[in-house]
Amino acid sequence: MQHSRRGPEVPAGPRPRRRRLGHAALATAGLLALAACGQGGSSASEDSKPSGGAASAQGGAAGRAVTVSPVVKGGKVIAGEPLVLTAADGRLTSVTVTGPGGEALDGKLSDGGRTWTSSHDTEYGTSYTLRTQLTASGGGTVSDSSRFTTVSKDEVFVGTYNVNQGQKAGVALPVSVVFNKPIDDRAAVEKKLKVSSSPAVEGSWSWMKDRDGKDRVDFRPKEYWKPGTEVKFTMDLAGVKNGDLVGTQKREIDFTIGKAVVSTVDVVKKTMTVTENGKVLRTLPVSTGKKTFETWNGTMVVLSKVPSIRMDSSTVGIFGPEAYDMESVKWDVQLTPSGTYAHAAPWNEGRFGRVNASHGCIGMSTADAKWFYDQVGYGDPVTVVNSKDTVAVNNGYGDWNVDWGTWQKGSALS
Missing domain, CATH: 2.60.40.3780 (Immunoglobulin-like)
Structure with a gap:
């Protein structure tokens, strides 16, 4: 099941800068109580001018406004x-x-x-x-x-974004903005979006349609961010024309990249290897998607975590003999809006490391799931190898499954 991503809109006026929460905090606070383990549906202005608030001269005094x-x-x-x-x-x-x-x-x-x-x-x-x-x-x-x-x-367009002021994010997190209305002039909008970092990286914006059909643009570096990188995202859309619409937002968000926690799932070996800053922490036995429910291949990015969630197969379109409705599934790490999680699956005890028996999720013992839950955070990558059907770029943050040259061509300024 899908949950929302990002938060709205700091004017161009000369006032002290306010910082607001973006989507990441909203997503954590607003997690849906209902989820399912499965693949679900995939697929890849006017110029600013003075207002009418100028005071007229009175009492013979001139030049006041x-x-x-x-x-x-x-x-x-x-x-x-x-x-x-x-x-x-x-x-x-x-x-x-x-x-x-x-x-x-x-x-x-x-x-x-x-x-x-x-x-x-x-x-x-x-x-x-x-x-x-x-x-x-x-x-x-x-x-x-x-x-x-x-x-x-009705006169404005706004973008919601996925980073919060002062947060710590994983090495695979792109900066992502989803717009509430169609963007006719993508170049004009992209010119007013900027990501800078220390140390500096080679990176690019790339446009796509989000899963609900809304215009979305993501920025990712050529390679994963380095741990400790300080990133600044700037949005200066106030006054930007987009057909008959106009932008109003002015934002500046600073966040930091945390440790490089990288996980690799091999569906043939039925293992998940977790590394931190290049050092192997553990290799866990897992059970991934069975035939016709194969776990997505490619790199997914942690979207959220919740210690317990209801998983109802109807939310991802699974009915009939394969249907399920489990009230309290433990230690859930969400990887895609379409329903891919890594979680505890005690009902598959004895199959971990031996048989792929899930509906697309990455299942493991309760103890291993708790350990994995404690290691990973928002923006950490989980890469699945030797499976079928690569996860779509807009199914969460599948950005890393696009080669660099193709990604750059997705920029309106390329």
């Missing part, structure tokens, strides 16, 4: 972000911003009164009334009242 930001698409203000007001001259002494119901946005002055930032985000498709009072640098007071409108959800 209050600028509203972040602004995009015909002067409308980006929604879902804190509002920033900036005095072009002097300092703000009083600010009141009210919505349709008369509810005021709280906020704080900074920079000696030159800037005011709301404590809460603005709503989509909403008109606000702005009342300000300024003290000019040369003396005198200017009061003003004006209105502005935020963009509606």
Whole structure:
């Protein structure tokens, strides 16, 4: 069974940078209680401009203005972000911003009164009334009242991403962004996405359709990340035009690559060898997919872990004599949204290392499953060899099953 991946949307305005959780934390918090072991279905703007919030000169004083930001698409203000007001001259002494119901946005002055930032985000498709009072640098007071409108959800496109600020990820984790609406100008969007690292790596973005048909773009290095690599993902889509839509997001996410925990499953030998930074930790006897339910070949990447889960074969389209519904399967490591897990399978005791008897998952004893569960984390690779049908690139993170030259050609800027 599939669970969601990634999190939404930091404006272009001059405010202190906020960092938000992306998908990885959301996925951990929102794991579905229902899963199944099996293959399931596979398969491979307008330019920013000043808003209408400029205060007119009053009382003979000239050259004063209050600028509203972040602004995009015909002067409308980006929604879902804190509002920033900036005095072009002097300092703000009083600010009141009210919505349709008369509810005021709280906020704080900074920079000696030159800037005011709301404590809460603005709503989509909403008109606000702005009342300000300024003290000019040369003396005198200017009061003003004006209105502005935020963009509606129908006017914007957003991307959800799979990394969190400050998290530690496995060596095989790509940076992945899935968009809520079709991307007509992939080159324009890709230009505003950046991944940098220390040490530096050779890497590339590549576009694909996610399993639900949404446009998705992943960045992966040519080879696995090195342990300890510090990675920065930057998304600067505010004002980017995409047909009749416009981007609003501005994000900066820093994360670190952890130990190189790499697992290799040989379906012929019926073993799984787990290494850490190149050193073999253990070789475990396993039971993989039986005939017509073969475990995917190729490299999969750990998506999530849960200590116990219900596995219902109907969620991956298995019915009839092969159907099953197990209430509490232990030590589950998810490898694909289509239903591939590594987990405890005590019902196959005596077959580990001898017979492949699962519906596509990697089964092992309860003790071995607990040990494996404790070793691996989000983004660690698990490569299956000597099986059939390579896992699709969009079935989780099958990015590593595409040769480097083909991967690079998937970039809109190649």
